[in-house]
Amino acid sequence: AQRVTQPEKLLSVFKGAPVELKCNYSYSGSPELFWYVQYSRQRLQLLLRHISRESIKGFTADLNKGETSFHLKKPFAQEEDSAMYYCALSGNYGGSQGNLIFGKGTKLSVKP
Amino acid sequence: KAGVTQTPRYLIKTRGQQVTLSCSPISGHRSVSWYQQTPGQGLQFLFEYFSETQRNKGNFPGRFSGRQFSNSRSEMNVSTLELGDSALYLCASSLSSGAQYFGPGTRLLVL
Numbered sequence: 001a002q003r004v005t006q007p008e009k010l011l012s013v014f015k016g017a018p019v020e021l022k023c024n025y026s027y028s029g030s031p032e033l034f035w036y037v038q039y040s041r042q043r044l045q046l047l048l049r050h051i052s053r054e055s056i057k058g059f060t061a062d063l064n065k066g067e068t069s070f071h072l073k074k075p076f077a078q079e080e081d082s083a084m085y086y087c088a089l090s091g092n093y094g095g096s097q098g099n100l101i102f103g104k105g106t107k108l109s110v111k112p
Numbered sequence: 113k114a115g116v117t118q119t120p121r122y123l124i125k126t127r128g129q130q131v132t133l134s135c136s137p138i139s140g141h142r143s144v145s146w147y148q149q150t151p152g153q154g155l156q157f158l159f160e161y162f163s164e165t166q167r168n169k170g171n172f173p174g175r176f177s178g179r180q181f182s183n184s185r186s187e188m189n190v191s192t193l194e195l196g197d198s199a200l201y202l203c204a205s206s207l208s209s210g211a212q213y214f215g216p217g218t219r220l221l222v223l
Contacts, residue, residue, distance in 0.1 A: 032210060034211065036214075043115075043214050043215065043216045043217070044202065044214040045214070046211050046212070046213065049210070049211055086155065090210060099145060099157040099160055099168050099170065100145070100147075100155075100157065100204075100212060101157065102147075102154055102155035102156075103154075104154045105154065
């Protein structure tokens, strides 16, 4: 079964501390992984995707197929990073990849 | 480019009624997907439309249906509303597959 697991509901860190949001997935095939972020009162936004290998707002994520993980990392957290973060997997269903399977989300709180 | 828009933003209905939600994708995007977001279940995939055809469907009852028009705009319909249908309904568009861009959602409350 295709599944995305985010083990932490809430992650609280101090400003300037490193942060790692965990994401593990279950998928029989070659997955496409994403991180989405939802700031307070804003819509869900794409943060990054594994095939781009970009760093957005200082965040990076590496796909580890051996550990089936796609953890999101940032070396120095900022207060404006406080938000809800969702890991998502693009499922190949019926030949299309039009559905995203989301984890339950991790609420990141960065304290001053 | 303008982002994904959804109308209405808020709706209050009573049990047994039906509701239609609308989504306008980003210009040029031909794929539109719908999701239901609730505190208990999180974000769950409803269905996806591409070029006016349903290409993919999640595990929801037949009361949930949708369609897509030739201009890629999409509607979803929920018939015989139940209390448990109260949720935020999100629409997302993409070029064909892969990264999806979300609208602000329609918050539906069923009384």
